Amino acid sequence: xxxxxxxxxxxxxxxxxxxxxxxxxxxxxxxxxxxxxxxxxxxxxxxxxxxxxxxxxxxxxxxxxxxxxxxxxxxxxxxxxxxxxxxxxxxxxxxxxxxxxxxxxxxxxxxxxxxxxxxx
Amino acid sequence: xxxxxxxxxxxxxxxxxxxxxxxxxxxxxxxxxxxxxxxxxxxxxxxxxxxxxxxxxxxxxxxxxxxxxxxxxxxxxxxxxxxxxxxxxxxxxxxxxxxxxxxxxxxxxxxxxxxxxxxx
DNA sequence: GTATCATATGAATAGATGTTCAAATGATTG
DNA sequence: CAATCATTTGAACATCTATTCATATGATAC
Numbered sequence: 001x002x003x004x005x006x007x008x009x010x011x012x013x014x015x016x017x018x019x020x021x022x023x024x025x026x027x028x029x030x031x032x033x034x035x036x037x038x039x040x041x042x043x044x045x046x047x048x049x050x051x052x053x054x055x056x057x058x059x060x061x062x063x064x065x066x067x068x069x070x071x072x073x074x075x076x077x078x079x080x081x082x083x084x085x086x087x088x089x090x091x092x093x094x095x096x097x098x099x100x101x102x103x104x105x106x107x108x109x110x111x112x113x114x115x116x117x118x119x120x
Numbered sequence: 121x122x123x124x125x126x127x128x129x130x131x132x133x134x135x136x137x138x139x140x141x142x143x144x145x146x147x148x149x150x151x152x153x154x155x156x157x158x159x160x161x162x163x164x165x166x167x168x169x170x171x172x173x174x175x176x177x178x179x180x181x182x183x184x185x186x187x188x189x190x191x192x193x194x195x196x197x198x199x200x201x202x203x204x205x206x207x208x209x210x211x212x213x214x215x216x217x218x219x220x221x222x223x224x225x226x227x228x229x230x231x232x233x234x235x236x237x238x239x240x
Numbered sequence: 241g242t243a244t245c246a247t248a249t250g251a252a253t254a255g256a257t258g259t260t261c262a263a264a265t266g267a268t269t270g
Numbered sequence: 271c272a273a274t275c276a277t278t279t280g281a282a283c284a285t286c287t288a289t290t291c292a293t294a295t296g297a298t299a300c
Contacts, residue, residue, distance in 0.1 A: 013193060014183035014217055014246055023177040023188060028235075033173065035238045036231070037166035044161030045258080046154045053153060057143040062277060063134035068143060073133055075259055077278060096267050096276045097134060106237045111156070113233050115148075117226045118155045134276055165288080182247060195289055197248055216246045216297050 042086045043110065047071065047079050052102070052111060055089060059101045162206045163230065167191065167199050172227060175209060179221045 027033075042048060050069055054060060062080065066073045080100060083089040088107050091098045102108065147153075162168060170189055174180055180188070186196045200220060203209040208227050211218045222228065 012245065013186055014181055015187045016181065016184055019178050019180065020184050020188050023174050023180065023184075026177040027170070027173055027188075032235070032238060033169050034166045036234050037164055037169045039234050039238055040160050040169070041164030041257095044157055044164040046157040047258080049153050049157045049160070050147070053147055054143050057146040058139050060139065060143065061134055061136070064136055064140050064143075066133055067135045068140050068147075072260070073277075074261080074279090077276095078258075081278080093267095096274095098277065106233075106240075110230070110233050110237065113226075113230050114156050114159050115152070117230065118152060118159055132275065167288080192290070193247075194249090194291080197246095198288075201248080213297095218247065 039086065042082060042088060043114070045079070047075070048083060049111070051076070051079060051083065052088065052107060055100060055102050056108060059092075059099045061097045061099050065100070159206065162202060162208060163234070165199070167195070168203060169231070171196070171199060171203065172208065172222070172231060175220060175222050176228060179212075179219045181217045181219050185220070 066076045087103050089100050090103050186193045207223050209220050210223050
């Protein structure tokens with residue numbers, strides 16, 4: 001009885017074992033996949049995308065971005081922190097003002113590639 | 121007094137108006153930026169990234185993927201729905217089994233580009 | 241028809257995430 | 271030094287999201 005109940009609860013999966021084994025060999029390490037997802041997560045917010053697009057055009061301070069997006073300065077600052085932590089933007093301090101710009105061209109390439117897909 | 125209080129509450133933003141105007145002109149339409157963020161959001165989950173990577177290697181049914189990732193069949197099915205809705209994967213029905221594969225090569229390009237950034 | 245298997249769906253729940261508010265830092269000016 | 275400005279930080283709150291559980295659909299086999 002107990003065994004039958006256990007079997008009832010069991011999930012019978014349709015599995016093609018050979019294929020699964022083959023695919024498993026070709027999978028990158030867990031950590032890389034996790035990091036990749038984390039990277040895309042950063043791009044997966046419209047506020048951050050807007051900030052990055054704005055920085056395509058010019059170096060901007062926090063206030064500029066807030067004005068541009070019609071958002072509070074704090075909200076922008078929080079998002080800039082996310083972008084900074086993930087090395088997508090960098091800040092240059094000039095007196096009290098911090099001017100932000102893109103870290104490298106990789107950022108632009110990734111976004112452009114995504115935009116191509118969206119444009120279809 | 122009332123006016124002063126209002127001013128106290130006011131957020132004084134540091135804004136370079138000329139720059140902001142220039143950048144504003146070069147910004148893509150709101151909707152495109154929103155769609156782009158939505159696209160990246162789909163890539164921004166490690167389960168979905170793993171599924172996509174698995175589909176790089178072979179056409180797989182739901183059970184295969186569940187086994188491969190060590191996840192429940194339902195969890196995988198829910199994520200496949202997200203990927204299907206966003207046209208990143210497509211399903212081919214053969215009897216009771218649904219075989220999933222990538223919709224197009226764009227998916228691979230975007231992920232590869234992201235992985236390059238992570239690998240640094 | 242019923243039974244079984246593969247997948248899908250809906251509701252519920254727990255955890256993550258973005259914005260706001262209040263307060264703190266850091267730099268300039270008088 | 272105090273006052274002001276630009277930015278940052280932390281906590282609170284509301285919303286979103288991924289997984290689980292239970293159930294439903296859809297297809298094959300008996």
